[in-house]
Amino acid sequence: MILLTRFHSGERFAVNPDLIERIEETPDTVITLTNGSKHVVQECIDEITQEMQVFKATTLALATRIAGDPEMETTAHLRIVHGLGDDGTETPPSGDPESTDPS
Numbered sequence: 001m002i003l004l005t006r007f008h009s010g011e012r013f014a015v016n017p018d019l020i021e022r023i024e025e026t027p028d029t030v031i032t033l034t035n036g037s038k039h040v041v042q043e044c045i046d047e048i049t050q051e052m053q054v055f056k057a058t059t060l061a062l063a064t065r066i067a068g069d070p071e072m073e074t075t076a077h078l079r080i081v082h083g084l085g086d087d088g089t090e091t092p093p094s095g096d097p098e099s100t101d102p103s
Contacts, residue, residue, distance in 0.1 A: 001014035001015065001016055001017075001055070002014065002015055002017050002048070002051040002052060002055050003051075004031070004039070004041045004042075004043055004048070005041055005042040005043065006039070006040070006041060006042070007028055007029075007040040007041055007042050008040070010042075013039075015031065015033070015039070017051070017052040017055050017056070019033045019034050019035070020032075020033060020034075020048075020052070021033060021034045023045050023048055023049070024045075025044065025045055028040050029041050029042070029043060029044055029045060029048070031048070
């Protein structure tokens, strides 16, 4: 979640950045979510996109750390999925030694 500030009231609220469809400066910053709801906020586009990048990087770093921690194997089974084949099974990234030769 990223924290934002409502333009008029100054109230802080959290938004799931995966639900942000669009951010506009009209000149006020308006965030449109995937469900169509709009929020006018005090933060500018650059601040919001930076917060989104930090959120996504932190999430990926945490998932990678949890996946590599043998102490957590019994409580968390996270891994990075690079892609799914037509049959729904995971396909390794190109250049991966486990990948199969398509020829």
